[in-house]
Amino acid sequence: xxxxMLPESIAVISLAASLAATVSAWAEDWPQWRGPRNDGISVExxxxxxxxxxxxxxxxxxxxxxxxxxxxxxxxxIFLTSNEGNDLVLLCASTRDGTILWKQKVCGGNKDARAGExxxxxxxxxxxxxxxxxxxxxxxxxxxxxxxxxxWKTDVNDRFGRIDIQFGMTSTPVLDGDALYLQLIHGAMKLxxxxxxxxxxxxxxxxxxTVWEVDRATNAQFECKHSYASPFLYRHDGREFLVVHGxxxxxxxxxxxxxxxxxxxxxxxxxxxxxxxxxxxxxFVASPACGPGVIIVPTCKGGPTIALTVTDDxxxxxxxxxxxxxxxxxxxxxxxxxxxxRTTAG
Amino acid sequence: xxxxxxxxxxxxxxxxxxxxxxxxxxxxxxxxxxxxRSYDALYxxxxx
Numbered sequence: 172x173x174x175x176m177l178p179e180s181i182a183v184i185s186l187a188a189s190l191a192a193t194v195s196a197w198a199e200d201w202p203q204w205r206g207p208r209n210d211g212i213s214v215e216x217x218x219x220x221x222x223x224x225x226x227x228x229x230x231x232x233x234x235x236x237x238x239x240x241x242x243x244x245x246x247x248x249i250f251l252t253s254n255e256g257n258d259l260v261l262l263c264a265s266t267r268d269g270t271i272l273w274k275q276k277v278c279g280g281n282k283d284a285r286a287g288e289x290x291x292x293x294x295x296x297x298x299x300x301x302x303x304x305x306x307x308x309x310x311x312x313x314x315x316x317x318x319x320x321x322x323w324k325t326d327v328n329d330r331f332g333r334i335d336i337q338f339g340m341t342s343t344p345v346l347d348g349d350a351l352y353l354q355l356i357h358g359a360m361k362l363x364x365x366x367x368x369x370x371x372x373x374x375x376x377x378x379x380x381t382v383w384e385v386d387r388a389t390n391a392q393f394e395c396k397h398s399y400a401s402p403f404l405y406r407h408d409g410r411e412f413l414v415v416h417g418x419x420x421x422x423x424x425x426x427x428x429x430x431x432x433x434x435x436x437x438x439x440x441x442x443x444x445x446x447x448x449x450x451x452x453x454x455f456v457a458s459p460a461c462g463p464g465v466i467i468v469p470t471c472k473g474g475p476t477i478a479l480t481v482t483d484d485x486x487x488x489x490x491x492x493x494x495x496x497x498x499x500x501x502x503x504x505x506x507x508x509x510x511x512x513r514t515t516a517g
Numbered sequence: 518x519x520x521x522x523x524x525x526x527x528x529x530x531x532x533x534x535x536x537x538x539x540x541x542x543x544x545x546x547x548x549x550x551x552x553x554r555s556y557d558a559l560y561x562x563x564x565x
Binding site: 198199200201204211213215216217218219220221222223224227228229230231232233234237238239240241242243244249251264266269288289295 | 530531533534535536538539541542543544545546547548549550551552554556557558559560561562563564565
């Protein structure tokens, strides 16, 4: 939702153009928000140039409502979520002509956020070609077959604590192998209230059962407890972990059991990496991005963007450890655009 | 919607006007097609 102007998308198109000369032709699916390699990069060739709202448009299918959710694509099917009035729905469209093949109501209770800037259809769906998983700001998480038959449905409020976040939960789950990873980072926005309900969770994608859940303890206060960012999977050169961003810090978690492998805190000032005064409304919206050996860490509200180097040094509490900092861009507003520029510049 | 070249120097390749139709979803590229999810509609954009 508050994820505004397509940071990854811009990178997708531009990288596709620049890689076209070196990468062989490859028509691939787009199984989840960050694409087939969890990096937001497409290697598609022959994408249209000089297009417009009408030029090169093969088809246009009206939708029943709004969403910040990004569609996912597998074979000849596109899966996308939307509100439809008060309902939250999963739709399947044909890649051939945009025909809506089926539509399922997943739950009710859609809520607009920030005067319609977003709504409960903000987390993006994902697919493995057999099933589709959807998550909504209401906390309902569900699995359907690609033909629209419900396999399981659950409410994270009942299992992991009532969601308490100002503009609705927007975090997109990550699909990897048999796992579905979630970050739920929220908590009471009340001064002097030290309760924090940040959790990182791995579910079995086939059953929805919990494989593990870990509490993510932080010192975040007031609105800083809230994160609108999504986790991502880092996997390169023998290293892999889930990156979770929110509540004044970024953390890496083991895929097997969720234990915290590393943490970089101090993102809210005043610290070595952020000299600005402490901001009690320092809520993260933009998600981190990754490249081989590097994690780009956005903040918010005029705070810095920080690049972390992924080496053996990135272990334990790395807060203030200059050895893991590749660079700091002191001003990053809007955060999203900044990430794109830095990411594509390598 | 703005399209920029990947590289160390900023170069804007294109700017596409959606006529006030809001877009908050990311673009998707798959099998030679770009999919654009606006608040109103889903678009398939392809060269062929």
